[in-house]
Amino acid sequence: MSLAFAEARAAASRGEVPVGAVVVGPGGTVLARAGNRTEELHDPSAHAEMLALREAVRVRGGQRLADCALYVTLEPCPMCAGAAVHFRIGRILFGAYDPKGGGVEHGPRLFARPGCLHRPETIGGLREREAQAMLRAFFGARRMS
Amino acid sequence: MSLAFAEARAAASRGEVPVGAVVVGPGGTVLARAGNRTEELHDPSAHAEMLALREAVRVRGGQRLADCALYVTLEPCPMCAGAAVHFRIGRILFGAYDPKGGGVEHGPRLFARPGCLHRPETIGGLREREAQAMLRAFFGARRMS
Numbered sequence: 615m616s617l618a619f620a621e622a623r624a625a626a627s628r629g630e631v632p633v634g635a636v637v638v639g640p641g642g643t644v645l646a647r648a649g650n651r652t653e654e655l656h657d658p659s660a661h662a663e664m665l666a667l668r669e670a671v672r673v674r675g676g677q678r679l680a681d682c683a684l685y686v687t688l689e690p691c692p693m694c695a696g697a698a699v700h701f702r703i704g705r706i707l708f709g710a711y712d713p714k715g716g717g718v719e720h721g722p723r724l725f726a727r728p729g730c731l732h733r734p735e736t737i738g739g740l741r742e743r744e745a746q747a748m749l750r751a752f753f754g755a756r757r758m759s
Numbered sequence: 760m761s762l763a764f765a766e767a768r769a770a771a772s773r774g775e776v777p778v779g780a781v782v783v784g785p786g787g788t789v790l791a792r793a794g795n796r797t798e799e800l801h802d803p804s805a806h807a808e809m810l811a812l813r814e815a816v817r818v819r820g821g822q823r824l825a826d827c828a829l830y831v832t833l834e835p836c837p838m839c840a841g842a843a844v845h846f847r848i849g850r851i852l853f854g855a856y857d858p859k860g861g862g863v864e865h866g867p868r869l870f871a872r873p874g875c876l877h878r879p880e881t882i883g884g885l886r887e888r889e890a891q892a893m894l895r896a897f898f899g900a901r902r903m904s
Binding site: 722 | 797801802803809812816836837838839840841842846859866869874876
């Protein structure tokens, strides 16, 4: 989770919304790490989770990540939660809850829906205050400028 | 929609699930067209819609597609519907309904949820039988082989 926070801080320093994600394989191997790059790539889908999931599969050479965990500093949105299903990620551990934009514990709660094709184990609230504080500091600074 | 069907047929000929998508700008300009490439790219997120939305933004140079329409041969899944929100696509016109995997008229019905940040206009069932027949032929042939 510390690596995910480092990616989030690096994203903030690039002027991106500070969200970071890391995909960890069996035995704790870091397969991929990414920060949000929507501004830099001019791609609204370039969320940290999407970039890290794609990179992890590229590194591994397979398409599925059932034995891997995704660490991310913010609750994934419906797009990223939907992607996590397609990648068959085994576990998702996230920092801050996102009552407005989240898709795991809020909104559509994708994994809790009947008929969901894959249900990753999820744990929310990891280092929650730190994750919230980072997001608040970023948006606070933007409102001031 | 004919271009989306052509992309779906091209995807099938590559051994991909036959789904095709086209993003059309104001005045009917085709900004991007793509077929499903999850197998070729070893990327479970490489759905036709994701590829076409990203390409459309790249072609245009902006991040938003509010004055554009996405034509796609199958009802978008939750990942792609979530992406359509982030891209602020104006309209989505799709072919076959997807009761098991869809996220627009089925499952989480993302755009109908309270708090959804952007609600594209949606029209489903365009050339529905043709779209269904194409998918059935593909999966039927795979079961036989």
